[in-house]
Amino acid sequence: MGETTVLAVEPKQSELMKKIKDLLPEGGNLNMCLACGACSSGCPATGMEGMDPRKFVRLALLGQEEVLRSTPWVWMCTMCRRCIHACPMGVDIPQLVYLCRQTWAREDRPKGILGSCEQALNTPGNSAMGASSEDFKFVVEDVLEEVREGQPGQENLVAPIDKQGAYYFLNQNSREPVTEPDEMVPLWKILSLVGADWTYGTKGWAAENYCMFLADDDAWETVVRNKAKAVEDLGCKVWLNTE
Amino acid sequence: MYARWIREGKLPVNSDWNKDLGVTFTVQDPCQLVRKSLGNPVAEDLRFVVRSVVGDDNFIDMWPNKSNNYCCGGGGGFLQSGYSDERRAYGRIKLDQILHTKADYCIAPCHNCHSQIHDLSEHSGANFPVVHLWTLICLSLGILGENEREYLGDDLKEVGL
Numbered sequence: 001m002g003e004t005t006v007l008a009v010e011p012k013q014s015e016l017m018k019k020i021k022d023l024l025p026e027g028g029n030l031n032m033c034l035a036c037g038a039c040s041s042g043c044p045a046t047g048m049e050g051m052d053p054r055k056f057v058r059l060a061l062l063g064q065e066e067v068l069r070s071t072p073w074v075w076m077c078t079m080c081r082r083c084i085h086a087c088p089m090g091v092d093i094p095q096l097v098y099l100c101r102q103t104w105a106r107e108d109r110p111k112g113i114l115g116s117c118e119q120a121l122n123t124p125g126n127s128a129m130g131a132s133s134e135d136f137k138f139v140v141e142d143v144l145e146e147v148r149e150g151q152p153g154q155e156n157l158v159a160p161i162d163k164q165g166a167y168y169f170l171n172q173n174s175r176e177p178v179t180e181p182d183e184m185v186p187l188w189k190i191l192s193l194v195g196a197d198w199t200y201g202t203k204g205w206a207a208e209n210y211c212m213f214l215a216d217d218d219a220w221e222t223v224v225r226n227k228a229k230a231v232e233d234l235g236c237k238v239w240l241n242t243e
Numbered sequence: 244m245y246a247r248w249i250r251e252g253k254l255p256v257n258s259d260w261n262k263d264l265g266v267t268f269t270v271q272d273p274c275q276l277v278r279k280s281l282g283n284p285v286a287e288d289l290r291f292v293v294r295s296v297v298g299d300d301n302f303i304d305m306w307p308n309k310s311n312n313y314c315c316g317g318g319g320g321f322l323q324s325g326y327s328d329e330r331r332a333y334g335r336i337k338l339d340q341i342l343h344t345k346a347d348y349c350i351a352p353c354h355n356c357h358s359q360i361h362d363l364s365e366h367s368g369a370n371f372p373v374v375h376l377w378t379l380i381c382l383s384l385g386i387l388g389e390n391e392r393e394y395l396g397d398d399l400k401e402v403g404l
Contacts, residue, residue, distance in 0.1 A: 042313075045333055076321070076329050078274070078318040080279075081278055082314060111325060112322075112323035154388075180393055189386050190245075190248075195253065213319055213320025213323075243353060243376055
């Protein structure tokens with residue numbers, strides 16, 4: 001009674017934490033964590049790999065860098081930002097997860113994500129499925145012709161490609177041209193109906209960007225810049241991402 | 244965009260096609276569109292579009308919703324990460340949210356969400372159809388072609404043909 005308790009735990013100051021705090025605005029507010037658990041109670045990834053958002057932050061604050069670096073949980077968090085939405089102190093857990101993804105050696109990151117990023121880097125259209133621009137163009141024109149010939153009232157439907165000066169540059173998830181091309185048609189019809197001036201492009205046409213999920217900043221930027229350049233080269237005003 | 248075009252009268256959708264059918268729909272709020280970028284206003288627009296197309300009485304919102312909705316589990320690269328069991332376990336909350344509405348269909352206006360929820364539906368055996376908005380907009384306008392119905396259930400395969 002009456003005695004003071006001295007907390008003898010000295011948190012390890014890890015390089016990773018230093019880097020993270022420098023990178024995040026306000027240090028990601030990591031030090032502000034109240035350990036209330038609002039994050040974990042509303043996170044679908046809670047419990048996987050014995051991890052949850054609160055535990056992840058506590059481990060970070062305690063400098064347990066090895067655990068943060070090695071847990072595959074960082075690939076099971078979707079960085080959906082529901083935790084920070086619920087957090088009374090605005091602790092940026094999703095960004096912490098992103099930075100921990102970056103500590104993985106590139107070749108150790110999930111093969112599917114890595115492969116999708118590589119495909120995007122290797123195709124002028126940035127297609128994560130590796131679809132070539134020639135194939136994309138062929139499929140679009142083929143499907144369009146079929147609709148114009150086969151569907152009464154759609155004789156004048158258009159699906160322009162590389163139309164200089166169009167207002168909208170519409171991108172397209174690779175899945176449609178590659179596996180279910182007819183799914184592209186409803187949006188073309190909607191755009192025609194409202195009189196939108198739009199175009200696809202043979203460069204940077206793919207909507208997806210797995211380099212972002214891979215947490216490879218340079219590759220992510222390369223892909224985004226290529227896509228932005230495609231929009232600018234055609235003189236389009238709006239880069240339209242689809243559903 | 245759809246909401247603006249409907250308000251401007253450029254996209255004359257209506258829900259007459261569903262008046263007698265009474266097919267019910269719920270809608271997923273994509274994290275990327277709602278919580279991470281445009282917030283509740285775009286979630287309201289999304290509901291305006293859905294209600295316009297399927298009818299007020301045929302829309303059943305899931306709970307929680309809008310900015311507070313749960314992620315489906317398809318984002319962040321999860322679909323390509325190889326952790327399929329974990330991805331489906333993550334999606335269990337989403338699946339339960341949808342099943343709780345008892346809606347016939349789930350609308351997923353995002354590619355990732357569509358792939359993930361479609362997989363959750365099939366893998367769990369619940370087998371509710373998962374559709375894009377563009378499908379329903381064209382269905383409502385009477386311009387949805389026969390080959391553009393991949394994700395519709397049998398009940399709507401013939402509607403408006």
